[in-house]
Amino acid sequence: MxxxxxxxxxxxxxxxxxxxxxxxxxxxxxxxxxxxxxxxxxxxxxxxxxxxxxxxxxxxxxxxxxxxxxxxxxxxxxxxxxxxxxxxxxxxxxxxxxxxxxxxxxxxxxxxxxxxxxxxxxxxxxxxxxxxxxxxxxxxxxxxxxxxxxxxxxxxxxxxxxxxxxxxxxxxxxxxxxxxxxxxxxxxxxxxxxxxxxxxxxxxxxxxxxxMEFSNAYGIAPEGTSVTKTAFYSFATFYREDGEVLQGAASQGGRSVIARELLTGAKVYARLDRADEPARAAMRLAQPNFFLTFDRLGIDPFTDRFAVTLLAEGTVRxxxxxxxxxxxxxxxxxxxxxxxxxxxxxxxxxxxxxxxxxxxxxxxx
CATH class of the missing domain: 3.50.50.60 (FAD/NAD(P)-binding domain)
Incomplete structure (x- = not known):
C-alpha cells in the first residue's frame, strides 16, 4: 500500500x-x-x-x-x-x-x-x-x-x-x-x-x-464505424434506401425520425450536400479525424451517399x-x-x- x-x-x-x-x-x-x-x-x-x-x-x-x-x-x-x-x-x-x-x-x-x-x-x-x-x-x-x-x-x-x-x-x-x-x-x-x-x-x-432522464443521447455515425461527430450532419440530407429524401430527418430536432426508420430494419443514408466549398474546407481543418473513415473507404461524404447508424452516448453527451x-x-x-x-x-x-x-x-x- x-x-x-x-x-x-x-x-x-x-x-x-x-x-x-x-x-x-x-x-x-x-x-x-x-x-x-x-x-x-x-x-x-x-x-x-x-x-x-x-x-x-x-x-x-x-x-x-x-x-x-x-x-x-x-x-x-x-x-x-x-x-x-x-x-x-x-x-x-x-x-x-x-x-x-x-x-x-x-x-x-x-x-x-x-x-x-x-x-x-x-x-x-x-x-x-x-x-x-x-x-x-x-x-x-x-x-x-x-x-x-x-x-x-x-x-x-x-x-x-x-x-x-x-x-x-x-x-x-x-x-x-x-x-x-x-x-x-x-x-x-x-x-x-x-x-x-x-x-x-x-x-x-x-x-x-x-x-439523468436527459442522458440517453444517440450520436450519428457512418454504419459500421465509431466516429460520432454529429455536428457536421447539420449539413446533411438524409435518404431512404430507395433514394427518397427522409422527411423530417436531421441532426438537430430530427434524429428520432432516423431512429424510427432504422428500427424498421431499413437503412438510412446521408450526404453532406448542404455544405458549400468554404464550409467543406473549414470542416476538414477543424476535425480531420471525422474524414479518416470516408477517405479510407473511398467515399466523398459531400457528393456520395453513405449509410448511417445511431450509437448511444449516454452521459458522455x-x-x-x-x-x-x-x-x-x-x-x-x-x-x-x-x-x-x-x-x-x-x-x-x-x-x-x-x-x-x-x-x-x-x-x-
Whole structure:
C-alpha cells in the first residue's frame, strides 16, 4: 500500500481532469491526478476530438448563442450559468492557443478557427502542461472508492496501480471527480473507459444525480464505424434506401425520425450536400479525424451517399450527472467534493439539449 498526501486529488484524465489539475497547481496547491488509463490518451476526447462552444465576447453573438440553445433545452437553462461557460470557454481556448501553443487552424479570412479541437494533440499538450505545473500523475491507477473521515466527509480515495500491482491511498484536502460520462457499451470511439465511475463514487458518498432522464443521447455515425461527430450532419440530407429524401430527418430536432426508420430494419443514408466549398474546407481543418473513415473507404461524404447508424452516448453527451449545488461546483457531500466530468448540469443546457456535445466539452474544461 503506497500512501500519498496532497491538497487536491483529481480523479480522471480527460479535459475536465487536466484543466482542474492545472488550475489547482497554478494556484499553489499540491495536486495528484489518478487516471485509470494513461492520462492524455484514454477517453473519448483523446480518441476523437471535440467541438467547442467558442463565442467571442460580443453582446449580440453571446445573446444569439444562448438563445439558440434555450429552445433545445425546453427553456430550463439558467442564463447566468450559460454565460459562465461561454466566458470560461473563451478564456481557456485562448490560453490553450498561447500558453499551450495549440495549432488552431485559420479560416479563409485568416482568422483562427477555435471551434474544434483534435483530441490526440489537445490531450497531449494538456498532459505536458500539468506535468510542467508539478502535478503528480498516477497513470493506469483506477480509483476504487472514496475515503471518508470519522464524520463522513470525503477525505481522499483508494485505488490500485495496475502496472506495479500495488494498492494505493491518497489523503486529500479536496477531491475533484472528473471521470467522464458513461457510454462504455456504445461502440462510440474512445468510450470503452467511460464506465460512470465518478457518478458511482459520488452516489456512494451521498451525492445526488441530476438530469439523468436527459442522458440517453444517440450520436450519428457512418454504419459500421465509431466516429460520432454529429455536428457536421447539420449539413446533411438524409435518404431512404430507395433514394427518397427522409422527411423530417436531421441532426438537430430530427434524429428520432432516423431512429424510427432504422428500427424498421431499413437503412438510412446521408450526404453532406448542404455544405458549400468554404464550409467543406473549414470542416476538414477543424476535425480531420471525422474524414479518416470516408477517405479510407473511398467515399466523398459531400457528393456520395453513405449509410448511417445511431450509437448511444449516454452521459458522455447527455446533460445528466452529479448534481451541482453551488457556483463552486460542490456536490453537497461533506468535505470538499467537486464534479467536473460527465455532462454539464441541466441549468447550463436545460433538458432537451442532451445531444449538445460541444457544451459538455466546455463544461468539462
Amino acid at each position: 503506497t500512501e500519498y498526501a496532497t491538497d487536491v486529488l483529481v480523479v480522471g484524465g480527460g479535459p475536465a481532469a487536466t484543466w482542474a489539475a492545472l488550475k489547482a497547481a497554478e494556484a499553489g496547491a499540491r495536486v495528484v491526478l489518478a487516471d485509470k488509463g494513461y492520462c492524455g490518451t484514454s477517453g473519448a476526447t483523446a480518441a476523437g476530438g471535440t467541438g467547442v462552444w467558442y463565442v467571442p465576447p460580443e453582446p449580440a453573438a453571446r445573446e444569439a448563442a444562448r438563445a439558440s440553445r434555450e429552445g433545445l433545452g425546453g427553456y430550463l437553462a439558467d442564463r447566468r450559468w450559460m454565460a459562465r461557460v461561454l466566458d470560461e470557454t473563451y478564456d481557456r481556448m485562448n490560453e490553450l492557443a498561447v500558453q499551450g501553443r495549440y495549432p488552431f487552424p485559420s479560416g479563409p479570412d485568416g482568422q483562427p478557427l477555435r471551434g474544434g479541437l483534435q483530441g490526440p494533440e489537445y490531450m497531449r499538450r494538456m498532459r505536458i502542461r500539468i506535468r510542467r505545473a508539478g502535478v503528480r500523475v498516477l497513470d493506469h491507477s483506477p480509483v476504487t472508492e472514496l475515503l471518508t473521515d470519522a464524520d463522513g466527509a470525503v477525505a481522499g480515495a483508494a485505488g490500485y496501480r495496475r502496472q506495479v500491482r500495488e494498492s494505493y491511498r491518497v489523503r486529500a484536502g479536496a477531491v475533484v471527480l472528473a471521470t467522464g460520462g458513461c457510454a462504455f457499451l456504445s461502440g462510440a470511439l474512445g468510450t470503452n473507459t467511460n464506465t460512470g465511475d465518478g457518478a458511482l463514487f459520488a452516489a456512494e458518498a451521498g451525492a445526488e444525480l441530476s438530469g 447527455g446533460t445528466g450527472g452529479i448534481r451541482i449545488t453551488g457556483d463552486d461546483c460542490a456536490t453537497g457531500v461533506g468535505g470538499p467534493l467537486s464534479s467536473g466530468g460527465g455532462g454539464p448540469p441541466p441549468r447550463v443546457l436545460g433538458g432537451g439539449a442532451a445531444r449538445r456535445g460541444r457544451h459538455n466539452t466546455r463544461w468539462r474544461a
